[in-house]
Amino acid sequence: MEKFSVREVIEQAVRTERLGDEFYTSMSKKFNGNAGLVKLFDTLAVKELRHEKSFSELKEIIGGEEPDGWEEASQYLSAIVESEFFLGTGKSLPSLEHVKTAEDAVNFALGFEKETLLYFQGMRDSLKEGEVIDEIINDERSHIKWLHKFKETFK
Numbered sequence: 721m722e723k724f725s726v727r728e729v730i731e732q733a734v735r736t737e738r739l740g741d742e743f744y745t746s747m748s749k750k751f752n753g754n755a756g757l758v759k760l761f762d763t764l765a766v767k768e769l770r771h772e773k774s775f776s777e778l779k780e781i782i783g784g785e786e787p788d789g790w791e792e793a794s795q796y797l798s799a800i801v802e803s804e805f806f807l808g809t810g811k812s813l814p815s816l817e818h819v820k821t822a823e824d825a826v827n828f829a830l831g832f833e834k835e836t837l838l839y840f841q842g843m844r845d846s847l848k849e850g851e852v853i854d855e856i857i858n859d860e861r862s863h864i865k866w867l868h869k870f871k872e873t874f875k
Contacts, residue, residue, distance in 0.1 A: 724794045726786050729843060730779045732797075736836055737772035741765045743832070746816065747825045757822050760870055764829070764863055771856050778852050793846035800839045823874045826867055833863045 724732070744765035751757045787793075819825050837860040844853040 724797055726782055726790065726847065727779060729794070729797055730775055730782065733775045733840065733843065734772055734779065736839070737768045737775060740832065740836070741768035741772065743816075743829070744768060747819070747829070750819070751822050751825065754822055756870065756873070757825070760866060761825075761829075764866070767859055767863065771859065774852055774856060778849055782847070782849060787846055787848065790846060793842060797839060797842050800835060800842065823871070826871050826874070830864065830867045830871065833860055833867060836860060837864065 744761045748758050748761035748765065751761070816828075819828055837857065840853055840857050840860060844850045844857060847853065
C-alpha cells in the first residue's frame with residue numbers, strides 16, 4: 721500500500737475538489753432540462769471550487785514534517801483513495817457513460833461525497849490545522865444531505 725506524505729494528502733484533496741467541480745459542472749450540462757438538478761449541481765460545483773482554494777491555502781501553510789501517528793493515517797487514507805468513487809493521484813474522472821439518468825448522477829455524487837468525507841475526516845484527525853478541514857467537512861455533510869433530499873424525489 722502506498723504511503724502518502726502530508727503534502728501529497730493535501731494535494732490529493734485539491735485534485736479531488738477540482739475533479740468534483742468538473743463532475744458537477746458536466747452533470748449540470750447533461751441534465752440541463754431539470755432546473756432543480758441544475759441548481760443542485762451548480763451549487764455543488766461552486767462549493768467544490770471553494771474547497772479547492774481552502775486546501776490550496778492549507779498546502780501553503782503546512783510544514784513538511786509529518787505529525788505523530790502519520791504512518792497509520794497514511795495507510796488509512798491510501799485505502800480510501802483506492803475506492804471506485806475517489807478521484808486520487810493518477811486517476812481522473814471515471815467513465816461517466818454509466819450515468820444515464822438523473823438518479824444515476826445523484827447516486828454517483830452521493831458515493832463520491834461520502835468517500836471524500838471519510839478522507840477529509842482522516843486528514844482532520846491527523847493534521848493540526850483541523851479547523852480548516854472542519855469547515856470543509858461540515859460542507860461535505862451538507863452536500864450529502866442535499867443529494868439525499870434530491871434522491872427522495874425519485875421515489
